[in-house]
Amino acid sequence: xxxxxxxxxxxxxxxxxxxxxxxxxxxxxxxxxxxxxxxxxxxxxxxxxxxxxxxxxxxxxxxxxxxxxxxxxxxxxxxxxxxxxxxxxxxxxxxxxxxxxxxxxxxxxxxxxxxxxxxxxxxxxxxxxxxxxxxxxxxxxxxxxxxxxxxxxxxxxxxxxxxxxxxxxxxxxxxxxxxxxxxxxxxxxxxxxxxxxxxxxxxxxxxxxxxxxxxxxxxxxxxxxxxxxxxxxxxxxxxxxxxxxxxxxxxxxxxxxxxxxxxxxxxxxxxxxxxxxxxxxxxxxxxxxxxxxxxxxxxxxxxxxxxxxxxxxxxxxxxxxxxxxxxxxxxxxxxxxxxxxxxxxxxxxxxxxxxxxxxxxxxxxxxxxxxx
Numbered sequence: 001x002x003x004x005x006x007x008x009x010x011x012x013x014x015x016x017x018x019x020x021x022x023x024x025x026x027x028x029x030x031x032x033x034x035x036x037x038x039x040x041x042x043x044x045x046x047x048x049x050x051x052x053x054x055x056x057x058x059x060x061x062x063x064x065x066x067x068x069x070x071x072x073x074x075x076x077x078x079x080x081x082x083x084x085x086x087x088x089x090x091x092x093x094x095x096x097x098x099x100x101x102x103x104x105x106x107x108x109x110x111x112x113x114x115x116x117x118x119x120x121x122x123x124x125x126x127x128x129x130x131x132x133x134x135x136x137x138x139x140x141x142x143x144x145x146x147x148x149x150x151x152x153x154x155x156x157x158x159x160x161x162x163x164x165x166x167x168x169x170x171x172x173x174x175x176x177x178x179x180x181x182x183x184x185x186x187x188x189x190x191x192x193x194x195x196x197x198x199x200x201x202x203x204x205x206x207x208x209x210x211x212x213x214x215x216x217x218x219x220x221x222x223x224x225x226x227x228x229x230x231x232x233x234x235x236x237x238x239x240x241x242x243x244x245x246x247x248x249x250x251x252x253x254x255x256x257x258x259x260x261x262x263x264x265x266x267x268x269x270x271x272x273x274x275x276x277x278x279x280x281x282x283x284x285x286x287x288x289x290x291x292x293x294x295x296x297x298x299x300x301x302x303x304x305x306x307x308x309x310x311x312x313x314x315x316x317x318x319x320x321x322x323x324x325x326x327x328x329x330x331x332x333x334x335x336x337x338x339x340x341x342x343x344x345x346x347x348x349x350x351x352x353x354x355x356x357x358x359x360x361x362x363x364x365x366x367x368x369x370x371x372x
Contacts, residue, residue: 011035011036011037012036012037012038012039012040012072012073012196013034013035013036013059013070013071013072013073013164013196013198014034014035014036014069014070014071014072015032015033015034015035015036015055015059015068015069015070016033016068016069016070016071017031017032017033017067017068017069018031018032018033018055018058018065018067018068018069018070019031019032019065019066019067019068020051020054020055020058020063020065020066020220021066027220028051028054028220029051029054029055029058029065029220030051030219030220030221031068031221032051032055032068032217032220032221032222033222034215034222034225036196036198036213037196038073038196039191039194039195039196040196040197040212040213041187041190041191041197041199041210041211041212042196042197042198042199042211042212042213042214042215043198043199043200043201043206043207043210043211043213043214043215044056044198044199044200044201044215044217045201045202045204045207045214045215045216045217045243046202046216046217046218046243047202047218047243048202050217050218050219050220051217051219051220051221052200052217053168053200055200055217056089056166056168056198056200058070059077059087059164059166059198060082060085060087060089060166061077061080061081061082061085061087062082065078072085072086072087072163072164073086073163086162086163086164087162087163087164087165087166088109088157088158088160088162088164088165088166089157089165089166089167089168090153090154090156090157090165090166090167090168090170091153091168092168092169092170092172094141094149094150094152094153095153096141096149096152096153096156097141098140098141098142099140100140100141101137101138101139101140102128102133102136102137102138102139102140102141102144102152103124103128103137103138105141105152105156106124106127106128106152106155106156106159107120107121107123107124107159108156109156109159109160110123110124110159110160113160123159124159127155127156127158127159128155130155130158130189130192130193131151131152131154131155131189132151133148133151133152133155136148145178146174146175146178147174147178147181147182150170150171150174150182150186151185151189154170154186154189158189158193158195161195162195163195163196164195164196164197164198165190165195165196165197165198166197166198166199166200167197167198167199167200168199168200169200169201169202169203170186170199170201171183171186171201171203171206172201172203179206180209183206183209183210184209186210187209187210199211204243204244204245207228208228208231208232208244211228212227213225213226213227213228214226214227214228214231216231216239216240216243216244218239218243223236223237223239223240224236224237224240231244232244232245232290233368234368235288235368235370236370236372237370237372238286238288238370238372241288241368241370245290246290246291246338246340247288247289247290247291248288248289248290248291248294248337248338249286249287249288249370250266250267250269250271250286250287250288250289250335251266251284251285251286252264252265252266252267252270252271252284252285252286252287253265253282253283253284253285254277254279254280254281254282254283254284254285254369255270255281256281257276257277257279257280257281258276259276260274260275260276261273261274261275261276261364262275262276262277262279262369263308264285264287264369266287267333267335268311268331268332268333268335269309269310269311269331269333269335270307270308270309271287271308271309271367271369272305272308272309272364273287273364273367273369274363274364274365275365275369277369277371278371279369279371283371285369285370285371286369286370286371287367287368287369287370288367288368288369288370289362289366289367290340290366291326291337291338291339291340292324292340292342293362293363293366294337294339294340294360294361294362294366295339295360295361295362296327296329296339296341296352296358296359296360297358297359297361298350298352298356298357298358298359299359300312300359301359301361303361305363305364309361309362309363309364309366310359310360310361310362311331311335311337311359311360311361312331312332312357312358312359312360313329313330313331313332313335313337313357313358313359313360314329314330314355314356314357314358315327315328315329315352315353315354315355315356315358316328316329316330316336316354316355317354318352318353318354322343323342323343324340324341324342324343325340325341325343326338326339326340326341327339327340327341327352327358329358329360331360337360339360
């Protein structure tokens with residue numbers, strides 16, 4: 001895990017207070033500052049229109065910042081056109097030349113740079129070995145699978161040994177199963193080369209699987225930067241909690257505020273949360289609980305935190321996903337909780353079904369209290 005302040009002088013890539021204003025009130029990137037370490041795989045994550053692609057295009061040189069600085073390995077990139085930047089970008093469409101073979105696609109940029117013929121051949125063979133496509137060297141792109149095309153595009157992007165690799169929705173053109181298989185493979189190739197990488201994606205699973213750190217963006221701003229586990233387990237805002245994975249968000253009031261715990265009253269259930277917050281009693285807050293951190297039982301749970309951290313309801317919906325099942329429990333107050341339970345047994349006895357009465361419960365370390 002990389003930990004650096006936004007003003008770190010040792011950062012390999014520095015994005016300093018960058019703004020992109022298209023005019024007419026359209027501020028696509030709004031005072032963004034990020035430091036990225038050498039060799040890091042960094043993900044810009046957000047929904048469509050959040051500014052992540054505009055920020056990537058400014059790194060590549062396809063867009064010019066309205067204000068702010070972008071510094072790569074000590075070099076200010078201001079004024080440098082895309083072809084003079086030590087950066088390569090792999091597009092979602094891969095942009096392979098259909099009339100060229102795999103070998104010639106990888107060699108294209110090297111030849112254009114005037115590299116010697118023998119050096120080109122040596123570099124292309126290295127890239128083909130890296131992405132394990134040596135036996136496909138003479139094929140055209142249309143003769144390859146989607147995953148193979150993706151690896152050709154990656155090999156072409158890495159052939160020129162860029163200081164920075166930019167990935168724009170790198171696996172967006174692949175189907176779900178192939179995308180999952182390719183994620184780890186892609187990370188292994190990037191880490192083997194040791195190139196610093198910034199990727200843009202709207203797919204939270206892709207970001208969580210591939211990136212060492214993630215920046216969650218919304219409306220041109222960075223809401224939170226952190227390791228995948230940090231973003232998931234300790235979201236900073238309601239938006240981040242709701243955007244990353246599934247979550248139960250409960251609005252309530254801070255009833256008790258202590259140094260080591262707080263109690264939050266949320267309608268028909270109250271939360272004993274095992275950490276303090278910066279707040280005042282009576283203030284509105286939200287409590288976030290992930291579905292997999294909730295236990296579902298037929299009988300009321302007992303414990304030292306009762307009557308907190310538990311609520312009774314009826315099972316209104318069940319969705320079976322193979323390795324786990326998601327239950328929708330409607331409480332007596334009308335709230336619906338999503339609860340994810342692992343399927344440890346093939347045919348468990350006393351399995352809950354529709355309209356059964358059940359209890360949901362969770363531990364004091366399961367929740368996060370959000371004040372914004």
